[in-house]
Amino acid sequence: MKSRLVAMSYSLVGVLLVCGVWALLSSVVAPDLPSPLKTWEESRLYILSPWEKRGEMDQGILRMAAYSLVRVAKGFLLAIMIGAPLGFLLGSSPVFHRMFDPTIQVLRPISPLAWLPLGLILFRQSEPAALFTIALCSMWPTVINTASGVRSIPQDYLNVARVLRLSRWKKFTNVWLPATLPYLFTGFRLSLGIAWLVIVAAEMLTGTPGVGGFLWQEYNSLIYSHILLCILTIGIVGFVLDRLMGMAEARLRSV
Amino acid sequence: MYTRPLEISSLSKVFETPAGRFTAIKDFNARIAPDEFVALLGHSGCGKSTVLAIVAGLQEATLGGVIIDGTEISGPGLDRALVFQSPSLLPWMSALDNVLLAVRQSHPKLPLSAQRDLAVRYLNLVGAGEYMRQMPAELSQGTQQRVAIARAFSQEPRFLLLDEPFGMLDSMTRADLQDLLLRLWRQSPKTVLLVTHDVDEALYLCDRIILMTDGPEARVGMDLRVTLARPRSRQGLLDDPEYFRLRGVVFKYLELHSRQFRKEAA
Structure with missing residues (x-):
């Protein structure tokens, strides 16, 4: 104590x-x-009534963070729904791996700022473009971790599956999925981290309400203390998200 | 019952390695009669586990093959149960679920309750009944291997393939499990192929010992009938001159071959 x-x-x-x-x-x-004191003075309203909505881009900081979180959750779900099956394919088939691994390695380091304009061209609307960007940037850790999880399933377990002549589906549910689950979750955790990083870029450029959009608007309105408020909020929310995923991961490992 | 032997016919296995072709096994021939208990004995690395893996269908022969009832096998089958050196239970399932997985595959037509009863019966037979709800990680190595043996027997297979199943256990546990295996085999006879490098284990358990030459190009070096009356006891064997004669034969063979091996390597 x-x-x-x-x-x-x-x-x-x-x-x-x-x-x-x-x-x-x-x-x-x-x-x-702005100094810490000035930042506090000018942000008080947003922090002390965090859920208040005064206008489209003038809302309490928690409300803004909630908009961003919902957007991140959608993009993240999209990312893992595409990323996990892709990882399983990549890990299980050497041919598939050889075919697509170079492409993935090239796509992986591309910044959200580069994807977003493409998303806007493709979808002509800011919301789907933002989700497209979040999903595309954040899915790679899930893909790569799932693939490496599948590749490191001990040969003994695969032999058991073969000797017992498990069907494809039974092999997947009884051996592959449980054996890769810890890797899968590490991938999810890293993906969520990236999804949260990307949100700011996505909202800045699309001008939608959320912490990122608010940050960009206040920059344009020359209210610099609110930029700091947004930065701190993003940091704290990201920290809490990572901790929550870490706890889920630890629980999973202890099972 | 079954009358035709399991035939291993002109079996060769070549591995393609970066250093070139490596012929691990060349022209290996053996016939194993129904319900016969046979050991495959040789120095480590001689390829005995490879022979077993080919019989199990986990590896493919380069030439020759394995014939059961006049048909060459292609891949694993539920008629051949395997016990590995490590227990290789699936760690995310309880002991019972591990056995149940095998029962469901081998007895797909039984109702669920009967499948469960069968799994529980075999867990009780191996003395692991009280641990059936526990996860493998909570069990000792010996108990895990008991569960693995229960899994193999619960398949009610025709052939039992054992790859150094007691190699990782301490000598007390090993003796216990050897006796357990003999008991189960007497209760429900099946053809057993046991890979081991423990001479006393092979003499205590088996009807016949197939001694392999050292690799590369390993083949059958000697086929030795274990002419010891059953049931055997460890104590009884120590008073049996025949046991010591057989032991002498095997050790002389192994020593001669390891000497040749060293000479060739030098």
Whole structure:
């Protein structure tokens, strides 16, 4: 108990130190950067009534984050619905792997900023374009982890499946899926992280309500403190998401 | 019942390696009578596990093949149950579900309750009944191997293929499981092919020992009938001069071949 208190107080000191550097930077080096105090003053309304809706692009910060989360959830689901089966195919068939692995390695490092215009051309609407971008950027860790999970199924288990003459479907449900589940979840966790990273880019360019869209709008309105508010919100939400997925993953491993 | 032997006929296995073609087994011939208990004995790496894997249908012969009832096998079949060196139970299923998976495959027409009863019966027979709800990771190596043996017998196969099934166990557990295997085999006789490098295990369990020459190009070096009366007991064998004669024959063979092997390697 005591050591936990000590650890927490260390974290607090760290946060205070960062805020100190922030304050110093804003007062000495970068006068355009709002100080921590100014950021708080100008963001109070958004933080203290986080669910209030005053206008399309003027809403409480939690409400904005919720819009973004729903969008991320849709894109992420799309990503794993495509990514997991693709990973299974890639992991199980050497021919398929040889055919598509180079393409995947080329598509993987492409930035969301590059996909988005393509999405806009294809769908002519901002929402599907945003989902397209999120899915396309975030599915690769799921694809790659699933494939490597399938490839590392111990030969013993595959032999059991062969000796018992399990049908394709039974082999999948009794051996492949349970054996790759931990890998699959690691992929999901990494994919969700990327999906959240991409949301800002997607909303900035499409101008839809959400933390990313709000950030971009306030930049254009020269209210810089709100940019910092959005940045902090994105960071905290991303942290919480990762922790939740980590907990789910740990539960899965202990089963 | 079955009258025709399992035939391993002119079996050769060539592996393509980066260093070139490697002939592991060349012209291996053996016939195993119904309900006969046969050991395949040889130095490690001689290819005995490869012969077993080919009989199991997990690997393909390069030349020759395995004939059951006049038909050459192609791939695994539920008539041939396998016990591996590691228990290889599926870790995400309880002991019971592991056995049940085999029962469902081998007895697909039985109603679910009868399948369950069958699985439980075999788990009880191997003395693992009380552990049937537990996951493999919660069981000792010995108990896991008991469950694996139950899984193999629950298939009610015609052939039982054992690949060094007791190799990873301590000597006490090994003796227990050897006795268990003999008991099960007496209760429901089947043709057994046991791969081992333990001479005493082979003499205690088997009707016949097929000694393999060292690889590459391994084949049958000696076919030795174990002329010891059944039922056998460990204690009884120690008083039996025939046991020591057979033991001498096997050890002399193994020593001679390992010496030749070393000479060729030098």
